[in-house]
Amino acid sequence: MSKKILVVVEHEEGKIRRGSLEALAAARQLAEAWGGQVIGAVAADQATSLAEEFARRGADQVVALEHPALARYTPDGYRQAIAGLIEEIAPEWVLMAHTYLAQDMLPLVSAASGAPVLSDCVGVEIDGERAVFLRQPYDAKFVARTVDNGPAPHFATLQSGAFPADDLPENHGGTVSTHAVEIDAAALRREVLEVREVGDRTVDLSASEVVVAGGRGLGSKEKFDELVGSLAQALGAAIGASRPVVDSEWLPHAHQIGSSGQAITPKLYVALGISGAIQHVVGIRGAQCIVAINRDKEAPIFNEATYGIVGDVAEVVPALVAAIEEARAQ
Ligand SMILES: Cc1cc2nc3c(=O)[nH]c(=O)nc-3n(C[C@H](O)[C@H](O)[C@H](O)COP(=O)(O)OP(=O)(O)OC[C@H]3O[C@@H](n4cnc5c(N)ncnc54)[C@H](O)[C@@H]3O)c2cc1C
Incomplete structure (x- = not known):
C-alpha cells in the first residue's frame, strides 16, 4: 500500500x-x-x-x-x-x-x-x-x-x-x-474572548523577499537609519536588526532577527555590521542568498555568507547604493 x-x-x-x-x-x-x-x-x-x-x-x-x-x-x-x-x-x-x-x-x-x-x-x-x-x-x-x-x-x-x-x-x-x-x-474547552492587535503588524519580515539588517557595528541610531535605511530603500527591502540594536532602542523588537526574534526566509539577506553570533544566524538560515559586510575578515557571519565584503559599512554602503542607483538609471 x-x-x-x-x-x-x-x-x-x-x-x-x-x-x-x-x-x-x-x-x-x-x-x-x-x-x-x-x-x-x-x-x-x-x-x-x-x-x-x-x-x-x-x-x-x-x-x-x-x-x-x-x-x-x-x-x-x-x-x-x-x-x-x-x-x-x-x-x-x-x-x-x-x-x-x-x-x-x-x-x-x-x-x-x-x-x-x-x-x-x-x-x-x-x-x-x-x-x-x-x-x-x-x-x-x-x-x-x-x-x-x-x-x-x-x-x-x-x-x-x-x-x-x-x-x-x-x-x-x-x-x-x-x-x-x-x-x-x-x-471545546478553550474560548478566545477577544483578539487585540498590539504588535506592529506592518513589520512582517517573514514575508519579505529582501531584508537588509544592521547590527551593533553601525555604531549609532543615526548611522543605522542612514546606512541601513538607504540600502533598504535602494533594494526595496524590509529592515531587520540584531538584538543589540533592539536592546539599544534603535528599533522596536518587531525588527529583531534570531532565536529570540523572527526567523526569516528571504531571497536576499544583507547583514551590515553584524558579527554572526549563533543566536542571530539561526534566524537567517532559510535565506537563499546572504551578503555580509563587516570590517573584520574573521567575523563568523562570513561562514554563512554567499558573498562577503570585508570593509567599513560607512564606505561600502554608500558605494553600493550609488552602484544600484546607477544600474537602475541605465
Ligand atoms: C538567550 C539569547 C538570545 C539571543 N537572541 C538573539 C537574537 O534573537 N538575535 C540576535 O541578533 N542576537 C541575539 N542574541 C545576542 C547574540 O548572542 C549576539 O550578542 C548578537 O547577535 C550580536 O549582535 P551584533 O552582531 O549586532 O553585534 P556584535 O557582536 O557586537 O558585532 C558587531 C559586528 O560589527 C562589525 N563592525 C564594527 N564596526 C564596523 C564597521 N564600521 N563596518 C563594518 N563592520 C563593523 C564588527 O566587526 C562585529 O563583527 C541572543 C543572546 C542570548 C544569550
Whole structure:
C-alpha cells in the first residue's frame, strides 16, 4: 500500500500560510521517494477554496474539514477534526510547519496514539522505508539525525525556511473532497474572548523577499537609519536588526532577527555590521542568498555568507547604493 503523508494546513485571513506550503514541499519529498501520496487537511467553517489552492500547489488529495465551530482555531476543535481524518486515512507521517498552532495542537493529536512529535526539523533523509529527520539542538550547534521507531502515524513539525516552497507547482491538479465533520461543541474547552492587535503588524519580515539588517557595528541610531535605511530603500527591502540594536532602542523588537526574534526566509539577506553570533544566524538560515559586510575578515557571519565584503559599512554602503542607483538609471 502506498504511504500517505498528511499535511495539516494553517491559514490566516483566507490565505494559506507559507509554512504550510513548506510542509507541502517536505511531504512531496517523502511521497516522491516512496511512490506515496500527499494529502492535505484544511479545517475551517468554509474550507473548500483553500483546499483547492492546496491541491493546485502540489497535494494529490485535499480534504476540506468543515464545521461552524472551526471558523476560529481552537485546539479541541482542530484535534477532533484532524484525529478523525487520521483514523480514516491512516497516514505514515503527519507534517506541519513549526508554529505556535502546531505546538499547541499536534501533541494533543499525537498523544492519542502515544506518539512523540519530532519538532522543529530542518531537513529529512530517506533511509529505505524510514524518514530520518534532522534537528538542531543547542542553538543549532549540532545536527541530530532522528527517527521515530514507533508505529505510524509519525508526527513532525518543520522549521521555517527549511523546505523552500519556491519549486512547488502552480497547477498540480490534486482532488478535493469536502467533509462535514462532527464536532462535539461541549468538548471545546478553550474560548478566545477577544483578539487585540498590539504588535506592529506592518513589520512582517517573514514575508519579505529582501531584508537588509544592521547590527551593533553601525555604531549609532543615526548611522543605522542612514546606512541601513538607504540600502533598504535602494533594494526595496524590509529592515531587520540584531538584538543589540533592539536592546539599544534603535528599533522596536518587531525588527529583531534570531532565536529570540523572527526567523526569516528571504531571497536576499544583507547583514551590515553584524558579527554572526549563533543566536542571530539561526534566524537567517532559510535565506537563499546572504551578503555580509563587516570590517573584520574573521567575523563568523562570513561562514554563512554567499558573498562577503570585508570593509567599513560607512564606505561600502554608500558605494553600493550609488552602484544600484546607477544600474537602475541605465
Ligand atoms: C538567550 C539569547 C538570545 C539571543 N537572541 C538573539 C537574537 O534573537 N538575535 C540576535 O541578533 N542576537 C541575539 N542574541 C545576542 C547574540 O548572542 C549576539 O550578542 C548578537 O547577535 C550580536 O549582535 P551584533 O552582531 O549586532 O553585534 P556584535 O557582536 O557586537 O558585532 C558587531 C559586528 O560589527 C562589525 N563592525 C564594527 N564596526 C564596523 C564597521 N564600521 N563596518 C563594518 N563592520 C563593523 C564588527 O566587526 C562585529 O563583527 C541572543 C543572546 C542570548 C544569550
